[in-house]
Amino acid sequence: MTPRFYFALFVVGPALCVAQQIDPNTLINVFGTPSNYAASVNPHDPAASGVPLAQALPVKPINETLTDPDYWDIDELPAAAVADYDKFDWSLTKRLSASSDTNFLLSPLGLKLALAILTEAATGLTRSELQSVLGFEMDRVAVRRKFANIVNSLQYKSPQYVLDLGSKIYVENTAHPRQKFAAVAHESYKTDLTPIDFHNPPAAAKAINDWVANLTQGRITDLVHQDDLENVVVMILNTLYFKGSWRHQFAPNATKQGQFYVTPKIAKPVYFMNVKDKFYYAESAKFDAKILRMPYMGYKFAMYVVVPNSLTGLNRVLDGLTELRPEMDLLQERFVDVTLPRFQFEFSSHLDSVLRDMGVRQAFEDTASFPGIARGQSLQQRLRVSKVLQRSGIEVNELGSVAYSATEISLVNKFGEDDDTAVEVIANKPFFFLIQDETTRQLLFTGRVADPTLADGSFKHLFLAVSLQTIHVNGGLRSEASRLNYFDIDLLRYCAEERKGNVMVSPASIKSTLAMLLEGAHGTTESEIRAALRLAPNKQEYREQLNVYLQGLKANSSGVVLENANSVFISTKLKMKKEYEQMMQHVYLTEVYKMNFTNPDADSNFINKWVSTKTHGLINDIVEPVNVNPSTEVLLANALYFKGSWKHSFDPKLTKGACFYSHGVCKNVAMMDMRAQINYAYIEELRAHALELPYEGGRYAMIILVPLDRDGCPVLIRDLPYMSLDQVVSNMEPTDVTLMMPKFTIDYAENMVGPLQSMRVTSLFSSKANLSGIFEGGSPLLNSLYHKIHMMVDEKGTIAAATSAAMVIPLIENGVQLKVDRPFVFFIRDNNLGLSLFEGRIEEPTLYVEPIAAKAPVPVPVTPPPTTTHSPAKISYARI
Incomplete structure (x- = not known):
């Protein structure tokens, strides 16, 4: 045992x-009934029927001598705590609030x-x-x-x-x-x-x-x-x-039903309590919110309620939660009319x-x-x-x-000033609260009331989603003002941690698919998808974010081709909601096709032809006839194609067999060789070497992270969430580098349900899914999301490149020699926007095969012209 x-x-x-x-x-x-409650009740007063x-x-306190005469509540606010032990409390609360x-x-x-x-x-x-x-x-x-x-x-x-x-x-x-x-x-x-x-x-x-x-x-x-x-x-x-x-209790017979605004457009009936008395109160300009202190009997504990002035203002409070304590120290006693919902x-x-x-x-x-x-x-x-x-x-x-x-x-x-003017605090919108021990200033409880009612779901239809993508590389993606990057790192982490061998995903393709689903989602399903993508809470705001993101997934130059395509295939027996169809076309740049789904062979051929066209023939069979049948209602698909050529090509004549260590085993792989001045840095926080291989034109590049330890790739991936890719890139400097890295070709497929569930996108794949915004009369659920990629990286270019582990030897000319001879991580990203197109981990590069001896020597050009090579192709599709 x-x-x-x-x-x-x-x-x-x-x-x-x-x-x-x-x-x-x-x-x-x-x-319980306090012993000093009056027992008299007017039986003729209807308002008092059944209520003392x-x-x-x-x-009032039963024994006033139990109170502390020096207690701050009588005269002034408390002094700061001796030790800042509450910093953990605020940080913990802030991180938990951001999860949903x-x-x-x-x-x-x-x-x-x-x-x-x-x-x-x-x-x-x-x-x-x-x-x-x-x-x-x-x-x-x-x-x-x-x-x-x-x-x-x-x-x-x-x-x-x-x-x-x-x-x-x-x-x-x-x-x-x-x-x-x-x-x-x-x-x-x-x-x-x-x-x-x-x-x-x-x-x-x-x-x-x-x-x-x-x-x-x-x-x-x-x-x-x-x-x-x-x-x-x-x-x-x-x-x-x-x-x-409560020291100032609410009158039960004053409790009335009112509207609580769960969102600016959704109001729900709840019971509101009301009391008018003197409380410590402040109007915070920093948070654009009202702060109210509600003391309990006993002169030791109090609840603080922070109610934003706007219907969407709670995020501002929660984002700055670590700075709330100074605002709480500014409270002054005022006569306040308090309206607060009952909740449990x-x-x-x-x-x-x-x-x-x-x-x-x-x-x-x-x-x-x-x-x-x-x-x-x-x-x-x-x-x-x-x-x-x-x-x-x-x-x-x-x-x-x-x-x-x-x-x-x-x-x-291990195995304000005190006067007779009353102010109002009406908590009819999402608010934050905490219960504090006033003598030690310890936070007993913190919380958010977003919806004081109980929500329930309805019958769900079966829904299937698949993510495909095509990438023909020699290249990436980025928006400095966007938080979409965090999704990319989370996705790689959860895809790689339970899987051996090569791993490759396209966060850009999966985000495109999730964006189409998000538009039709409501309730918890919407919140989970939006939180995973780190989008703004307001729908109009995140529509703009995603539109800018999708607009950036296109490029056509001599060195790089980037194309992104979205499509919705909907059954003719269903009526798509007009708003959803308009959003698909104008915001998500999506084509809409009507299909009857009665001929599996013809229908699957039509969809696969769309996929093959969008991925330039790299992915031809994303769906099988068995996946398309009369029960299919909606299928969403995304195809992402990338083709790039290295700015600094590898010399094919220098490619040779060399050891690549994976799980302690040496494998003879095809190791490419290149010497150039490129951006490089050793990142101490990650214990890894970082290298940028640019594609022609400079906008797109492959970022390679090579762990210092031969078996350090799992730790490197776990550490990535704590240091953003932007931080890694900012540490790089132009350096003369001799690089030896393996060639690799990947055909990768995975059902993304597991990784997305690990990222807390769970209701989407359950009977509680709420995708009622897609078509009239029902709400589908998603039971699969397949991700398929084809990728090739060679001397001329790559679709996604990655390096792990490295050996670095200083050179006489102040350069470095980097040999990627162990599992490594890579990203292909757009340097202008700062977002990742492809990312992955390489554990199994292409094995080396001795070339057949030529009858006559073939002349090698001094400067090989840049050429192109097929990159991975990835497509995403969703079947409802």
Whole structure:
């Protein structure tokens, strides 16, 4: 049995809200009836029917002596925190909010406490990364003292609120915990180590779930299942439960239905609460938003609500979230008319990718180091983090709030001025909120309310999409003002990490296909596609972005030919929506064909002929007759063709056999040779050599990244998201280079559903897909997206070139000699626009074949004229 370390924490995440009329008795059951509520009710007052009249009145503290006389809320705003431990909270919230446009709820404190305990057990680079991302000082004693103060403050009990913070470490009863770790966990984090028999999963799961349910007031009852406990050695649990009553409560009988603008054009009916009283408030010019502080009873906790002034202004707030704290310090007491929707939601979210993006990477790798937890860990028993899961929920109504969170981290074995003028805060549009401990200024919860209602889907039709492309290279693509580049790196990463051998994709072709789908998408499907492509939230804005992008996919010169074509083949039995058809033609430059799909042979031949024409004969058979039948409703296709000639040609006479090392095996491949002054740099952050091979004209080029280590290509691809291709290019300088790189030819095909799902485009391929904007009377879903490419790189030119790993030897003339003798990464991109046409990883170049001896020597020209060669062809098609 392989031992595994399991770590669990409680946190919050995004979700949809449920809005409904709250029964007054439910409010009392949830929050209880304060003892100083008046009991008198006028039975003749219809408005008071079933609702105690005094319930609408603000509740005053029962024992004023429990309040801190120095508490800032009485006089002024708090001073800055001693340590900037909240930087992690803001950064985490900002990254999570950028992942989608839906509701989310996060407990930064719950996750931070768990990671702090984990940091105590870490060493080396693993510990350094955790310290850096969490913002911890190097002095461990100072960190422990800080957290001891935070935990002690949160454990203060009051009859006016409930704050239960729980932390426990379950250890397999055969293990031997280190006494120092146990002492630090207890003294600084109030966390005890408890022995448990993980070899009895049913009993262990029950014990753990009972403990969690008790501390979360029954809100989380099934955090772990017995299947999760197989081979577990250690589990660390952290829970956070908060229940508070508003100091200025909303009157339940004043709650009325109103319109909440989910988008500028979509409004949904929700129940709005209302209260008029003195609050701390500010109008922020920086964020063009109103900031409101809503205190809870007990003079310790408060909720802050940030409501943008415009219907689309929340992104401005979230983009600048790390600068919100100074704006919160500008609040002044004013008389405010507050209108806030009731909301309630729960959510579970995996945070490992977010933490990786923030810089916590070593903890997830095989080289992670956590020796501080228990004795007896051999090199074969080292642990790494495999999962970070957050579960949370929140309920906000007239009397107050309930919020709770859980985080699970699994470690596995490596194998204005005060006046009488009232201001209004009307939260009838997406808004941001946070719950803060006012004495320590720790963020207990952060979240976004994007839609206080529950959405549902409808029946979906079957949809199939395929991505093809043709590229005839010697070349690339770019827009300095566009964030579309991030999609390119994500796509390469998720295509390459689970696949061996050569990998090649065309982000330009796939983006063209996704753009056509995005135009007909709504709801979550639209949000996921738009987020993956990093497009603006406003449809008109991203239409302009994509139109500029597609317009750039064309070139025709003596050295480079670039052509992009989109097409929609729609069944004659369907009626395409007029707006969608117009957008396809005018924005996405797409041809529309009507077909009856009753003759599979003829229909597939027609589509394949279109593909063959657009790819100049490089791809001839993207669909088979079996793929086209009467059930087919819509097929979307994209074809991208690129043909280029090297600006500095390789001399064919110098091509010879040489070793190329792939997975430790030497293969005799055809290695080309060229000497020229080209852009080059060694990128320390990537541990890789970077080289630019321009095509004729200079606009297009192939960027080659060669890892320093012979087996370093997987790490290089994982590191690329942390350093953009633009940054790599900016570091290059003209250098005299002797380059030896292999020839290669690729015929590559892959269903892109898996990689796109890893990029969080999931609903598109499920029954929840919402593509209702394509045609009348239905919404299709996508079950496949095939990507097909043909590519050839030789002495004359290439469709996509890549280099991995290299050997660099300084030359006398201040140049370098670069031998690409191991797997490498390449990009073909447009230097003017800065966007990638093709990208890939080469592990299997063309094998070397000895040339047949000629009868007579063939003269070699001194300067070979530039010639062209077929590049990869790629096409994308989607069948609905």
